[in-house]
Amino acid sequence: MTDASTVIGVSAVAIDGRAVLIEGPPGIGKSSLALALIDRGAVLIGDDGVILTSGADRVRASPPPNIGGKLEIRGVGIVEIETATAPLALIFVLEPDAPRLPEALEQRGIFGCSIPVLPFRVGDAIPAIRAEWALRTHGLSF
Numbered sequence: 001m002t003d004a005s006t007v008i009g010v011s012a013v014a015i016d017g018r019a020v021l022i023e024g025p026p027g028i029g030k031s032s033l034a035l036a037l038i039d040r041g042a043v044l045i046g047d048d049g050v051i052l053t054s055g056a057d058r059v060r061a062s063p064p065p066n067i068g069g070k071l072e073i074r075g076v077g078i079v080e081i082e083t084a085t086a087p088l089a090l091i092f093v094l095e096p097d098a099p100r101l102p103e104a105l106e107q108r109g110i111f112g113c114s115i116p117v118l119p120f121r122v123g124d125a126i127p128a129i130r131a132e133w134a135l136r137t138h139g140l141s142f
Contacts, residue, residue, distance in 0.1 A: 004111055005053040012045035012061050013037045014086035015135055018142060019045055019061035024094030029122045031072050033094070036128035038071075043084040047071045052088065054111035058142070059088040088113070089139035092120040092131065105138055116140065 049064040098119035
């Protein structure tokens, strides 16, 4: 099987060597959640652009060309920051009305791999801590 790849318009960070995609409409807080997670030790993969590449039994998330290493901080500007590549373990879909307690997670097929998808509430005081716990609880283990 030949590796396939695609560029998607999401943000992503690596937490303990596992990638988390952060999806949502413009202005909902994708970059803000990425920044909060980076402040807690995560490493940027991409902000508003990520390359997904198929592998043997995983999908890898990598920084995109041209904007790799750049993070937009609202009210500050675009800053340069280190990046990483990691296997995709979880997808957050940012939603203001995400359920308080998700019953079952949807799975999304990407390059033949099944990735858990978690509706993720934005706008409260501790999204980065909740994001880390969500990855620990629902993310794929490698």
